[in-house]
Amino acid sequence: MKIRVKFRKSGIMKFIGHLDMMRYFQKALKRAGIAVSYTEGFSPHIIMSFASPLGVGLTSDGEYMDIQVEEASSSADCVRRLNEVMAEGVEIVSFREISGEKSQNAMSLVAAADYEVRFRAGKEPEALETEPGRDSWKEDFAAFLARPEIVILKKSKKSERELDIRPFIYEADIRDDHIFLKLSAGSVTNIRPELVMEAFFQYLGQPFDPFALLLHRKELYAKQEDAQGSGGFIPLEGLGREFG
Numbered sequence: 001m002k003i004r005v006k007f008r009k010s011g012i013m014k015f016i017g018h019l020d021m022m023r024y025f026q027k028a029l030k031r032a033g034i035a036v037s038y039t040e041g042f043s044p045h046i047i048m049s050f051a052s053p054l055g056v057g058l059t060s061d062g063e064y065m066d067i068q069v070e071e072a073s074s075s076a077d078c079v080r081r082l083n084e085v086m087a088e089g090v091e092i093v094s095f096r097e098i099s100g101e102k103s104q105n106a107m108s109l110v111a112a113a114d115y116e117v118r119f120r121a122g123k124e125p126e127a128l129e130t131e132p133g134r135d136s137w138k139e140d141f142a143a144f145l146a147r148p149e150i151v152i153l154k155k156s157k158k159s160e161r162e163l164d165i166r167p168f169i170y171e172a173d174i175r176d177d178h179i180f181l182k183l184s185a186g187s188v189t190n191i192r193p194e195l196v197m198e199a200f201f202q203y204l205g206q207p208f209d210p211f212a213l214l215l216h217r218k219e220l221y222a223k224q225e226d227a228q229g230s231g232g233f234i235p236l237e238g239l240g241r242e243f244g
Contacts, residue, residue: 001072002100004240005065005082008095009054013089018053023167024087025065031085034078037068051106051220052113054186055192062114062219064236066098066106074244096240104239106220112170113185113234114218115193116178123212125204137204138174144203145172152199165191165199172196182233185220 007126016024026046030035036174038044051064072078078095086092098104117123125137144150144213168184168191183191201208223234 001065001069001070002098002104003069004096004098004106004236005067006096006237007063007065007087008061008091008093009063010059010091011089013087014057014059017056018050020065022048022050024090028085029067029083030107032078032081034067034081035070035072037070049107051104052110052190054217055215058217059158061093062217062235062237064220065105071130071228075242077244086192094237094240094242096237097243098240099124106236108187109222109236109239110186110220111184111223112221114221115181115183116175116216116218117181117193117197118178118214120212120214123209125201125206128204133173140204141174141179141200145204149167150196150199152195152202154195165195219243 025048029046037047039047047068049066051066054060054063072095074099075095079092082092082095085094103106113201124141127137128140148166149164150169151164153160154163154165168189169181170184171180171182173180179197181193182197183196185191193215194213197213198208198210220236222236222239224232224234
C-alpha cells in the first residue's frame with residue numbers, strides 16, 4: 001500500500017535540513033510501529049520520498065512524504081501513532097492511501113506552491129520616493145506585479161541565464177500582514193519566493209537582504225486538468241483517500 005503523509009514543520013525544526021529530516025522520519029516511523037516496506041538488496045532501506053525538500057529556515061503547513069507500507073490499521077490511527085512520537089515542531093496532518101503508479105509519485109507531481117512572505121521588524125522596504133502619493137511599499141509591490149515582464153538572472157551550479165518569471169507567478173497579493181505568492185514549483189520550473197522578492201528589491205533600487213524575510217510554505221499542488229486539457233491545481237493531499 002502506498003501512502004502519502006502530510007505534515008507541518010515549525011519552530012526550531014525549521015533549522016533541520018532535508019537529509020536530517022529523512023533520517024528523523026525513518027526513526028519516527030519505526031518508533032510509531034508503522035509497518036513500512038524496505039527496498040531489496042544488500043543494504044535495504046525504507047521506501048520513502050519527499051515531494052519538494054523545504055529550504056533551511058522555512059516553516060510549512062504543507063509538506064509531503066510518500067512511503068510504502070505492508071499494512072496499516074486506519075488513517076486516523078496512523079496519524080495518532082505518529083504524532084505521539086513526533087518532536088516539537090513536527091505535526092502529522094494526514095495519512096492517505098494513493099495510487100501505486102510511478103506517475104503518481106509526489107516529487108514528479110509538484111507543479112505549484114503557496115507561500116506567505118513577511119518582513120522581520122524594521123526590515124521592510126522603503127516606498128519609492130520617485131512616485132508621488134505613495135507612502136507604502138505595498139503599493140509599489142502592486143506596481144511591480146503589474147509589469148508585463150519580471151526578468152531575473154537565475155543561477156545554477158553550472159550556468160546562469162536570464163528568465164522572465166512573470167508567467168510563473170500564478171497569484172500574488174497583499175493579505176493582511178503578509179505577501180501571498182502562488183509560484184511554479186517542481187523539477188521543470190521552480191521559482192523560490194526569495195527570487196521574487198529579490199526582483200522586487202531590484203525594482204525598488206534597494207539592496208536585498210534574504211535574512212530580512214520570514215518565509216512560510218502553505219501548500220504544494222499538482223496540476224489538475226479537465227477534459228479540455230486545462231484546469232487548475234489540486235493539493236497533493238487531495239490525490240489520496242482516508243482509509244480504515
